[in-house]
Amino acid sequence: METIIVDTLGGDNPPVEIIQGGIKAAQSYNVKIVFSGDRRLIERQLEGVDGNFSIIHASQAITMDDSPVEAVRHKRESSLVLGVEALREGKADAFVSPANTGAIMAVSLLKLGRIFGIDRPGIATALPALTGRAVLIIDIGANVNCTPQNLKQFAVMGTVYCREILGVKNPKVGLLNIGAERGKGNKLAQGAFSLLEKLENFYGNIESHRILWGDVDVVVCDGFVGNVLLKALEGGSLATLDLLHKTIQRSFWGKIGSFLLRSSLRGFKQKISSSNWGGAPLLGVRDIVIIAHGNSDARAIKNAIGVALSSIKHGLVEKIERGIKKEIP
Amino acid sequence: METIIVDTLGGDNPPVEIIQGGIKAAQSYNVKIVFSGDRRLIERQLEGVDGNFSIIHASQAITMDDSPVEAVRHKRESSLVLGVEALREGKADAFVSPANTGAIMAVSLLKLGRIFGIDRPGIATALPALTGRAVLIIDIGANVNCTPQNLKQFAVMGTVYCREILGVKNPKVGLLNIGAERGKGNKLAQGAFSLLEKLENFYGNIESHRILWGDVDVVVCDGFVGNVLLKALEGGSLATLDLLHKTIQRSFWGKIGSFLLRSSLRGFKQKISSSNWGGAPLLGVRDIVIIAHGNSDARAIKNAIGVALSSIKHGLVEKIERGIKKEIP
Numbered sequence: 001m002e003t004i005i006v007d008t009l010g011g012d013n014p015p016v017e018i019i020q021g022g023i024k025a026a027q028s029y030n031v032k033i034v035f036s037g038d039r040r041l042i043e044r045q046l047e048g049v050d051g052n053f054s055i056i057h058a059s060q061a062i063t064m065d066d067s068p069v070e071a072v073r074h075k076r077e078s079s080l081v082l083g084v085e086a087l088r089e090g091k092a093d094a095f096v097s098p099a100n101t102g103a104i105m106a107v108s109l110l111k112l113g114r115i116f117g118i119d120r121p122g123i124a125t126a127l128p129a130l131t132g133r134a135v136l137i138i139d140i141g142a143n144v145n146c147t148p149q150n151l152k153q154f155a156v157m158g159t160v161y162c163r164e165i166l167g168v169k170n171p172k173v174g175l176l177n178i179g180a181e182r183g184k185g186n187k188l189a190q191g192a193f194s195l196l197e198k199l200e201n202f203y204g205n206i207e208s209h210r211i212l213w214g215d216v217d218v219v220v221c222d223g224f225v226g227n228v229l230l231k232a233l234e235g236g237s238l239a240t241l242d243l244l245h246k247t248i249q250r251s252f253w254g255k256i257g258s259f260l261l262r263s264s265l266r267g268f269k270q271k272i273s274s275s276n277w278g279g280a281p282l283l284g285v286r287d288i289v290i291i292a293h294g295n296s297d298a299r300a301i302k303n304a305i306g307v308a309l310s311s312i313k314h315g316l317v318e319k320i321e322r323g324i325k326k327e328i329p
Numbered sequence: 330m331e332t333i334i335v336d337t338l339g340g341d342n343p344p345v346e347i348i349q350g351g352i353k354a355a356q357s358y359n360v361k362i363v364f365s366g367d368r369r370l371i372e373r374q375l376e377g378v379d380g381n382f383s384i385i386h387a388s389q390a391i392t393m394d395d396s397p398v399e400a401v402r403h404k405r406e407s408s409l410v411l412g413v414e415a416l417r418e419g420k421a422d423a424f425v426s427p428a429n430t431g432a433i434m435a436v437s438l439l440k441l442g443r444i445f446g447i448d449r450p451g452i453a454t455a456l457p458a459l460t461g462r463a464v465l466i467i468d469i470g471a472n473v474n475c476t477p478q479n480l481k482q483f484a485v486m487g488t489v490y491c492r493e494i495l496g497v498k499n500p501k502v503g504l505l506n507i508g509a510e511r512g513k514g515n516k517l518a519q520g521a522f523s524l525l526e527k528l529e530n531f532y533g534n535i536e537s538h539r540i541l542w543g544d545v546d547v548v549v550c551d552g553f554v555g556n557v558l559l560k561a562l563e564g565g566s567l568a569t570l571d572l573l574h575k576t577i578q579r580s581f582w583g584k585i586g587s588f589l590l591r592s593s594l595r596g597f598k599q600k601i602s603s604s605n606w607g608g609a610p611l612l613g614v615r616d617i618v619i620i621a622h623g624n625s626d627a628r629a630i631k632n633a634i635g636v637a638l639s640s641i642k643h644g645l646v647e648k649i650e651r652g653i654k655k656e657i658p
């Protein structure tokens with residue numbers, strides 16, 4: 001049975017919500033959950049609950065404001081540091097946390113190390129494309145200053161993840177850029193194009209308005225641009241729903257129409273809800289680390305554990321190692 | 330009466346569409362339109378039409394694939410080059426073109442020069458925020474590699490434009506970033522923050538999902554990130570409408586609901602249509618240049634001419650000169 005450590009502190013929601021996510025996962029999948037956090041609180045939540053659980057007691061929590069360095073140096077008794085240490089010691093197969101991204105990255109790099117051939121790990125996230133398939137974006141915030149070489153490594157790791165975990169047979173990789181033609185973009189994009197075109201599955205440049213149409217399966221970019229991209233796609237979508245709602249409420253027939261639409265709209269909102277899309281893997285470290293959204297509810301945590309489980313079963317780390325050896329000898 | 334040159338070649342649409350936009354503008358505003366392009370074609374369109382028109386004949390067109398250097402060096406008889414030359418010679422007060430952005434930028438820089446104190450001009454575009462007001466984004470693609478100093482100059486120019494042309498009393502400037510706190514972001518964002526915080530109207534960092542909520546009036550970023558941002562907001566919005574449409578069509582009540590909603594939806598689509606939002610000014614050159622979207626229809630061209638007219642009447646170039654002298658002595 002696989003064992004997954006869940007960091008119950010450091011998210012925006014109270015630990016109880018995270019613990020409920022772990023319980024749901026233990027009941028849905030055949031998996032053992034190790035909660036890192038406040039022992040008493042966790043024990044209270046687990047009372048009378050069936051499932052395979054254990055606890056790593058932690059007396060400190062990483063907050064959203066803690067700098068990565070702070071987290072590593074001064075919070076050695078935090079649920080994040082103790083959880084990652086237990087992972088390194090082989091006490092579990094994966095680690096899931098809704099904490100501060102920078103802190104997870106720093107602690108993972110320090111305690112787990114990088115896969116041979118990877119200079120910087122990247123955070124990947126899957127978005128729902130209109131085709132019904134997922135589009136993987138890497139990096140969405142781990143590395144704000146990148147080299148073309150970093151982007152090539154993201155491309156290889158993203159390809160492996162997309163094929164092995166998302167089940168896409170021949171994933172196409174696109175370079176996020178501001179025009180379709182070769183030669184477009186800033187220095188980083190121009191440099192990355194020359195490296196990426198050596199990959200068999202390189203599609204070429206992809207512009208941000210095409211991403212949700214599913215032209216490519218993997219989108220490669222630096223973490224600054226990737227983070228702006230992700231939040232802009234989300235912002236554009238939410239603003240549209242908001243404006244639509246206001247426009248509709250202004251007319252009589254609009255109100256009746258939206259009343260008739262309410263169940264369709266509910267289905268739609270569920271579809272675009274980030275809690276359906278699970279966690280974002282930190283690719284390139286020598287173990288499986290899944291970053292859940294800071295405001296993850298129980299369902300999002302359960303889904304992030306599902307992503308972790310799938311990554312374990314497919315031997316993700318070994319497959320990335322093999323992919324990197326092949327493409328970046 | 331103000332005179333505005335309209336480049337009829339180089340857009341995605343046929344020249345006839347652009348010319349119709351110029352005719353509409355001449356009929357709506359008290360303005361003289363000078364068309365640059367194919368004389369015969371323009372004359373045919375103007376036959377029997379009332380209004381104050383003239384023509385600059387051009388035998389070449391800049392295409393979307395022409396590199397900026399190509400445009401400047403080898404297409405001296407193009408509607409773009411001849412139009413900008415006529416502007417420089419004082420034959421008109423502004424120039425409007427739906428051609429290739431890089432080419433417009435290169436020709437304008439070469440022929441018109443920069444405002445004193447501006448290292449690189451920037452392209453600004455106004456988006457509709459949910460508040461009903463506009464949010465100005467600068468730069469959306471003129472400069473893909475920027476310095477913190479460039480971003481400060483964009484902030485000053487954007488503030489002047491927002492106040493004078495968009496009529497916002499005390500425009501707030503936000504720095505596009507991937508977190509709200511000081512110290513977030515890549516080297517460029519960190520460097521720009523230190524310069525921008527000296528401006529009276531600096532709000533701080535703004536994340537991309539907040540932009541359409543109107544937290545700030547001016548968003549400052551480099552042209553690579555700005556272009557990704559703009560297209561992602563658009564893509565997120567359009568994908569949402571598409572997915573919503575498909576979701577609705579799947580249920581019986583959804584179909585009836587959407588039938589009742591059709592006029593509200595039409596109003597909504599008009600609201601977010603880019604043709605309502607006119608052209609994007611190239612700020613920082615020593616004359617008024619308005620870049621219309623490549624796929625501008627007649628209405629979009631008319632609106633871009635409206636933006637040009639308003640810029641002339643408010644003495645935009647002089648006001649930017651004054652703003653720059655004050656902030657960047």
